[in-house]
Amino acid sequence: MTDLIVRFLVGGAIVSVFAMLGDVLRPKSFAGLFSAAPSVALATVTLTIHKEGKPYAAQEAASMLLAAVAFIVYAAAASYVLRRYRCGALLTTIVTMPVWIGISLGLWWITQGRL
Amino acid sequence: MVEFRISALKSTRPSEYLARFLFGGAATVLAGIIAKHYGAALGGLFLAFPAIFPCSATLVESHEKKRKRRIGKDGTRRGRMAASLDAAGAALGAVGLVAFAALLWYLLPRYNAALVIAAATLVWAAVSVALWHLRRKRVFGLRVIQRTGAHARQFSNR
Numbered sequence: 001m002t003d004l005i006v007r008f009l010v011g012g013a014i015v016s017v018f019a020m021l022g023d024v025l026r027p028k029s030f031a032g033l034f035s036a037a038p039s040v041a042l043a044t045v046t047l048t049i050h051k052e053g054k055p056y057a058a059q060e061a062a063s064m065l066l067a068a069v070a071f072i073v074y075a076a077a078a079s080y081v082l083r084r085y086r087c088g089a090l091l092t093t094i095v096t097m098p099v100w101i102g103i104s105l106g107l108w109w110i111t112q113g114r115l
Numbered sequence: 116m117v118e119f120r121i122s123a124l125k126s127t128r129p130s131e132y133l134a135r136f137l138f139g140g141a142a143t144v145l146a147g148i149i150a151k152h153y154g155a156a157l158g159g160l161f162l163a164f165p166a167i168f169p170c171s172a173t174l175v176e177s178h179e180k181k182r183k184r185r186i187g188k189d190g191t192r193r194g195r196m197a198a199s200l201d202a203a204g205a206a207l208g209a210v211g212l213v214a215f216a217a218l219l220w221y222l223l224p225r226y227n228a229a230l231v232i233a234a235a236t237l238v239w240a241a242v243s244v245a246l247w248h249l250r251r252k253r254v255f256g257l258r259v260i261q262r263t264g265a266h267a268r269q270f271s272n273r
Contacts (some may be wrong), residue, residue: 030205
């Protein structure tokens with residue numbers, strides 16, 4: 001339980017710091033870079049190395065690579081939908097979220113055991 | 116040119132800060148729980164979970180709408196366009212995230228963990244910023260700028 005609380009607090013703090021960096025930077029396309037900052041990874045990898053060791057964290061990073069590829073497609077899809085259709089940002093980012101989930105799981109399934 | 120406006124922090128409400136903290140914390144806990152139950156391979160996917168992206172795109176849209184409404188205009192389209200630019204930036208940042216993950220994967224078992232994490236973070240920043248500059252110079256952003264026209268050019272400097 002303590003581990004989960006520490007994860008929650010560290011994760012929340014790191015994500016908030018990157019989000020605030022995004023807030024204070026202009027132009028918006030530059031600030032957007034911080035929406036894809038490795039915030040969850042920084043919080044998780046540090047704690048994982050401490051608890052499970054470096055090889056385990058490296059294995060997680062291999063899967064993270066696949067999910068990051070999915071993130072590129074997801075963010076590009078959200079940008080396109082916002083530009084082309086009359087959907088609000090919250091609805092668009094939620095509706096296009098299955099793109100990230102689907103591509104992440106698809107790539108993970110294709111590369112299972114090979115990374 | 117990139118600007119740093121500390122005053123922009125005032126336009127974010129405490130509830131919005133709290134929402135981002137909760138999202139970030141929950142995503143990190145979720146990654147840990149999934150890794151524990153289903154192994155590192157599946158849990159690792161959540162290390163690239165878009166924890167901030169939906170919140171930040173929504174905030175960018177609502178702040179832009181408010182700014183426009185203060186001067187008596189609707190601002191709905193402007194808000195959407197600003198969120199679209201934020202999302203385009205996130206796509207470039209995600210390319211940096213690929214480089215970050217690749218470096219961790221390759222170097223973590225071989226070198227000092229703190230150094231590898233610091234180097235990977237720097238590489239994320241370098242790749243993301245370099246791509247943003249290339250896009251800005253329209254090396255591969257030409258079609259986007261053309262399609263959205265003058266309206267988007269107006270936003271690209273905000």
